[in-house]
Amino acid sequence: MNSASHNKADNPSFFELVYQVVRLIPKGRVTTYGAIAAYLGSKQSSRAVGYALNGAHFIKPKVPAQRVVNRNGMLSGKAHFETPTRMQELLEKEGVIVKDETIQNFSKHFWDPAKELSL
DNA sequence: GTCATGACAAAGA
């Protein structure tokens, strides 16, 4: 009976899983696309994660996409926010220092779902 | 059904 079902994901769509994880990110913490992808089981799908967040603005409850950056700690997705400075503003408001579109002490603010949620 | 794009990541020169 599996031949008929190509359900790659029996569960919620990959996108929803991404939204779930992002919403679990504590305030003042940040994570990377690869970390989320890895937590979902496919660390190579980091691109899909970013693509998912592309529609996060239309998802409710609100998804703190500002807490998700690339592995370099750079706000690569800031351009997709309401304003190019919105992402940085939100992060600084939560206590994260952002300099030159890059998070300072990134390792310190880094939050790994596969580690924190696994505990 | 194939081609091209994208808020990434890792490896090679």
Added chain:
DNA sequence: TTCTTTGCCATGA
């Protein structure tokens, strides 16, 4: 060290 190239997954035309 920085720059370039390749790979992966999902979406849109």
